[in-house]
Amino acid sequence: MSLPPEFRPADTGVIHDIGYRGYTGPRLGRGYAARSLFTQSLRAAYGLGRSGKSKVLPMLVLGVATVPALIIVAVAVVTGVDKLPVDYAQYLSAIGLVVSIFLASQAPVLFSRDLRHHTVPLYFSRPITRTDYVRAKFGAMACAQLLLMLAPLLVLYIGSLLVGLKFGDQTAHFFYGLTAAVLYALVPTSVAVVIAATTPRRGFGVAAIMGYLAVTTAVVGVVVGLATTTVGFDEPLPTYPQWAVLLSPGGLVESLTNELFDLGTGPERMHAPGGLGLLVFTLVAVAMVAGSYRLLLRRYRSI
Amino acid sequence: MNPTVARLTLRGLLGRRRGLLLLVVPVLLLLVSAFAAASSGNHHDLVVDILGKLGLGTLLPILGLVVGTGAIATEIDDGSIVYLLAKPLPRWKIITTKLTVAIGITWAFSAVPMLLSGLLMYGTKEGLALAYTAAALVAGAAYSALFLLLGVVTRHAVVAGLAYALVWESVIGNFVEGARKLSIQQWGMAVAESVAAEGSLTSVVSLGAAVVLLLVVAVAATVLASVKLAGLTLASEE
Numbered sequence: 001m002s003l004p005p006e007f008r009p010a011d012t013g014v015i016h017d018i019g020y021r022g023y024t025g026p027r028l029g030r031g032y033a034a035r036s037l038f039t040q041s042l043r044a045a046y047g048l049g050r051s052g053k054s055k056v057l058p059m060l061v062l063g064v065a066t067v068p069a070l071i072i073v074a075v076a077v078v079t080g081v082d083k084l085p086v087d088y089a090q091y092l093s094a095i096g097l098v099v100s101i102f103l104a105s106q107a108p109v110l111f112s113r114d115l116r117h118h119t120v121p122l123y124f125s126r127p128i129t130r131t132d133y134v135r136a137k138f139g140a141m142a143c144a145q146l147l148l149m150l151a152p153l154l155v156l157y158i159g160s161l162l163v164g165l166k167f168g169d170q171t172a173h174f175f176y177g178l179t180a181a182v183l184y185a186l187v188p189t190s191v192a193v194v195i196a197a198t199t200p201r202r203g204f205g206v207a208a209i210m211g212y213l214a215v216t217t218a219v220v221g222v223v224v225g226l227a228t229t230t231v232g233f234d235e236p237l238p239t240y241p242q243w244a245v246l247l248s249p250g251g252l253v254e255s256l257t258n259e260l261f262d263l264g265t266g267p268e269r270m271h272a273p274g275g276l277g278l279l280v281f282t283l284v285a286v287a288m289v290a291g292s293y294r295l296l297l298r299r300y301r302s303i
Numbered sequence: 304m305n306p307t308v309a310r311l312t313l314r315g316l317l318g319r320r321r322g323l324l325l326l327v328v329p330v331l332l333l334l335v336s337a338f339a340a341a342s343s344g345n346h347h348d349l350v351v352d353i354l355g356k357l358g359l360g361t362l363l364p365i366l367g368l369v370v371g372t373g374a375i376a377t378e379i380d381d382g383s384i385v386y387l388l389a390k391p392l393p394r395w396k397i398i399t400t401k402l403t404v405a406i407g408i409t410w411a412f413s414a415v416p417m418l419l420s421g422l423l424m425y426g427t428k429e430g431l432a433l434a435y436t437a438a439a440l441v442a443g444a445a446y447s448a449l450f451l452l453l454g455v456v457t458r459h460a461v462v463a464g465l466a467y468a469l470v471w472e473s474v475i476g477n478f479v480e481g482a483r484k485l486s487i488q489q490w491g492m493a494v495a496e497s498v499a500a501e502g503s504l505t506s507v508v509s510l511g512a513a514v515v516l517l518l519v520v521a522v523a524a525t526v527l528a529s530v531k532l533a534g535l536t537l538a539s540e541e
Contacts, residue, residue: 057459057462097469097470097474101462101465101466101469101470104462104465105459105462105465201377201380201381202380202461203372203373203376203377203380203460203461204369204373204377206461206462206465207365207368207369207372207373207461207465208324210365210461210465210469211365211369214361214365214469215328215331215361215362215365218356218357218360218361218362219331219335219357221356221357222335222339222352222353222356222357223335223338225352226338226339226342226349226352
């Protein structure tokens with residue numbers, strides 16, 4: 001039991017030198033911190049460095065996106081075709097639902113959890129700035145999406161070269177697919193990321209993103225179908241319903257790349273209507289990405 | 304049914320601006336059908352497309368998912384369910400109350416606009432509007448029960464529910480005949496088929512099987528959710 005100070009013997013208090021020294025090594029600085037945040041977020045999007053349970057969904061999605069490409073290549077090797085049954089960009093739109101599910105489930109993982117556990121102020125108490133944070137997180141999500149689509153594209157490309165298809169032709173189409181992948185990784189992602197950053201609740205984020213992507217796709221399908229049923233059998237399809245595609249970010253990218261590289265055939269083909277359409281679609285895509293990025297910056301300005 | 308729990312659930316689902324967000328679903332459906340009615344009038348295929356594909360196939364599952372998981376999963380997620388569980392209230396009563404509220408909201412936001420947009424596009428011809436409303440009623444109740452169960456069972460309820468509603472019912476159902484038989488959407492369509500005029504709608508499941516399956520799913524999901532909630536452990540987020 002300790003005595004009040006005035007009754008204590010005066011000479012017992014000793015200050016020990018425990019050898020404390022200030023840090024004199026190199027400071028890695030703001031850029032390093034931002035890069036670390038980027039790599040951490042990219043790994044988190046695939047569940048790397050997190051529990052086994054959180055790896056299940058991203059790895060499952062990666063598998064579902066890649067295995068059909070492997071099967072296509074295997075069939076091509078066995079039967080010896082002179083052309084892959086599916087074009088690179090077409091393959092991407094075919095796995096669009098899977099890519100959307102990945103986006104909807106992982107964007108809240110990157111954004112909502114920081115808000116929910118109030119870790120965002122901790123980041124901002126370090127040298128990292130708000131712009132760095134937004135850039136790192138946005139970049140990580142876009143890269144995660146790009147990697148998801150790059151895997152099957154590479155499988156198809158390498159497979160087609162192994163089969164002995166024409167190198168120049170395949171490379172050109174691979175490049176088209178790559179452009180589409182970059183656009184898919186930017187346009188839908190930017191909108192999803194803004195939705196994810198508005199809610200601290202992961203569940204709401206997932207449902208809101210998927211709801212937005214699925215509902216806009218369904219609405220576009222119905223509106224385009226609507227115009228088709230009003231036209232007689234022999235008449236050519238009008239192009240004006242194609243403008244409805246502007247509502248859906250995934251459809252926008254598909255239409256844009258189809259028109260840009262003259263891909264796809266048949267009456268179901270989605271395409272930007274003409275030169276004006278190409279211009280407007282490009283502008284809308286750019287506006288979506290830039291606007292979302294601005295909104296995201298504004299969202300984090302007052303945290 | 305406990306009025307306090309019901310009030311709290313209702314506020315959790317519709318309070319703040321969430322009610323407005325949910326309102327997007329009926330507004331969208333009404334807008335599309337108004338547009339359709341104005342541009343091309345009476346087309347049987349059009350009504351089937353809009354009410355069947357957009358309404359019953361996309362909007363209803365997503366609404367059921369948001370409402371069903373939002374009724375309980377958000378509370379489990381942020382841990383505030385313990386205050387409710389600590390009250391001297393049987394756990395099954397919490398489930399049934401929340402389920403009642405969830406079904407009520409799903410009906411209000413899906414079945415009512417379905418009826419309105421059906422009448423708007425097609426009038427009372429062939430009983431299509433009424434048929435799709437009936438489908439929305441039964442399917443909405445089943446979706447609510449199923450997604451409420453998912454909310455109690457797993458922390459990834461929304462993703463699991465999406466996987467069921469979009470991947471299983473839409474994508475796999477399009478390719479695999481058998482998968483179509485095990486889908487709430489098709490069971491709802493069987494009910495719609497029996498309500499609508501002869502031969503105007505088709506479904507892959509017979510009415511008897513659909514009714515039995517709907518009842519089994521709804522009751523089993525509710526019972527299972529009650530049992531799971533009775534032994535709930537609150538796990539932290541990984």
